[in-house]
Amino acid sequence: MKIAAYGFAEDQGKKLGRILKLSRTNPYCLVDFDPNSLPDLLLVFGEEQFQQPPIAELPPSFQSRLILVGKKKPTTTDRPHIGYPLISSRVLSALDRLTSANEEFFQQETTAEIKEQDNQYEKYVEQAVQQQNQPQAEESAKSTGYRVLVVDDSVPMQKALAIELKSQFDQIEIEFADEGLQALDMVQQNHYDFIFLDIMMPGIDGFETCTRMRKIEGLKKLPIIMLSSKTSPLDEVKGIMSGSSTYLTKPIDSAEFQKVMGRITKWIDNFASE
Template identity: 50%
Template sequence: MQIGSIGFPEDQRVKLEKIFKLSKQTRYTLVDPDFDNLPDLMLVFGFDLDEHPELANLPSGYHSRLILVGRGRPHDKSYTCLGYPLVSSRVLRTLDSVTRENEEMECATPQTDEENRFSKYDDISPEAETLPSSRSGFNVLVVDDNEIMQQALDAELQLLPLPVSVHFAATGEEALEKVAAHSYDFIFLDVVMPGIDGFETCAEMRKHPDLKKTPIIMLTSKTSPMDEVKGIMSGCSTYLTKPIEHEEFQKVISRVSNWVDEFQKA
């Protein structure tokens, strides 16, 4: 997993590199920040983001990947923070906590693949939303144990300009059976369900070669930095917050459907 850093004194960057080498299986790698190809997580030195103008143009969804490093607590408690001075055990424990503690490396490998980056659809240009489609329709799986939510999603999907065939599953286990038996263009997956949760279900789906590029949209009643990082690690593509808002849903689904057309033809 690539970890970027912003604003760190050189001696503290060297210390971070040494700390990362202590991680089990060397799962963390410190990299120079590349704003054209953002790392999986970003450590920011200090609690005042205004002191780092390079962060001003980050995609809104990426802010959940920032970990602020400083003394005390930041005013904005929506960010994950890490105490300073840096202590090896505390640094690794914090990183592990936001990337699913004790997660096996073989699960992390496909989840950090460029094709499964969180909110990749945010970078699709507005012009792409109007591209003509060469397909006749979409096959969609909705995984949610709430029938009202199933109906709401079905109603929104039927507003797409192409026919949509929707299958439903109420549990993660049922969803895994569905994807084993059918091919889907994209999947909506609730986080909280009876049995295995959405994160585990998503991770299991990503183990299927045929689902490597399939957009998986996580559904949640609220998002937190922890939830969104868990989504990254499990392999989800983006989030939608419940209750579903019509404009946001149509914006996301338009981009997702065009991504399917452009990149999944092969």
């Protein structure tokens, strides 16, 4: 990920470059600032620099990727800020947070890709229905009596998870939420045994939703399974940091799904008996 700096003294620019190399979660590298070839993130030293033409003339869509560096806090609360002098942990933590907030810039999906993903989910649902209707040579032991919340804005994915859950559990109640804020309202009004939580959703993403859920009394130990269409180690690390219990890649693999559910339900049963 390309990071540029504007308004830094030469020695501080070199120090910033050394700090970026210390990151273990994101591959940051320091590049020269070029308005015609914008970096992924831009660190600006001093709030007065935002009035200078090179920064003031940047496109509005790039403004959310600007970070103020300085001793004084920004006059507006919506601008990310890194205190000065530069401290490695402080710098990397701020960059990681902004990277997560701007994930749509770094993991862009074209309309064609989204359509193809939906097609894959539809095919997956059809296959799951066919498998469900076929006689099984050997049925796995089924658990009963669970209430589940599925948080995902994809209707095909909601259907796919419902099929998987109903094929594994004799009695299960499934509720759905299309986005994070709706899910937060639901978990405060209802009891769930475990939650499936998509990462990429309208509004607040799955990471932020999970973080907020963990702050709610009674949800600190609730199993939360994060869902992602990308097999990214970074997503897994972010999920763990936000409080997720485990991680599944979409479309769901039935064998892997059963393994995860086996671990989750075993933990729930043991926890409930204590």
